[in-house]
Amino acid sequence: MDDPGPGLRTVHQLRALTVELDLLAASFAQRHGLHPTDLRALIALLDAARAEVPATPGLLGRELGINSAGTTAVLDRLERLGHVRRARDPHDRRRVLLEVTERAVALGQGFFGPLIGEAVALVDGLSAVERAAVEGFLSTMREIVARHADGPHRPAG
Structure with missing residues (x-):
């Protein structure tokens, strides 16, 4: 071959x-009794926190590509499981802010922490040129995938 x-x-x-x-x-x-969308939601909320972007139900719905009823269902499940807290925005009481609980963070770190640690060590062992090549490749691949995700083969939803 x-x-x-x-x-x-x-x-x-x-x-x-x-x-x-x-x-x-x-x-x-x-x-942990989660739907795959629940896990994606937790990741999106953690990403928003890392980026210091206020996490709202609207932001989460856009990130997940689901409507407000679907977002509410995901948040209800995550809140029931003790993984997410809803709180009123202290600056705008009409707005709800979302936060991943310490319990959920610890659960994720317990499971994914060793993998992340090994991946970080691998990347830290690369030269600056190698890291730049890997980061450039991954960034460009994300752009390519995003371009194709918006294409005609995307399922309606």
């Missing part, structure tokens, strides 16, 4: 990695 070439080999490695990460996330979700 002919060698597929470095580009196709890399794409196959990337696909295999995404499958493994999806399986790991599904295992975490199942162990």
Whole structure:
């Protein structure tokens, strides 16, 4: 069989990695009584906190690509499980802010922490040039995927 070439080999490695990460996330979700959308919601809320962006139900709905009723259902489940808190914005009492609880953070760190630690060590061991190449590749791949996610093959929803 002919060698597929470095580009196709890399794409196959990337696909295999995404499958493994999806399986790991599904295992975490199942162990903790979460729907895959619940896990995506927690990640989106943690990302907003890291970026110091106020997390609101509207922001979460946009991040997940779901309507307000679906967002409310996700938040109700996460709140019932003790993973999310809703609080009134102290500057605008009409607005609800969302926060991931310490319990949920600890749960995620307990499961994903060792993986993240090894990944950080791997990246920290790269030269500045290698890190820049990896970060550039991943950033560009995200742009490519986002462009295709908006294409005609995207399921209606």
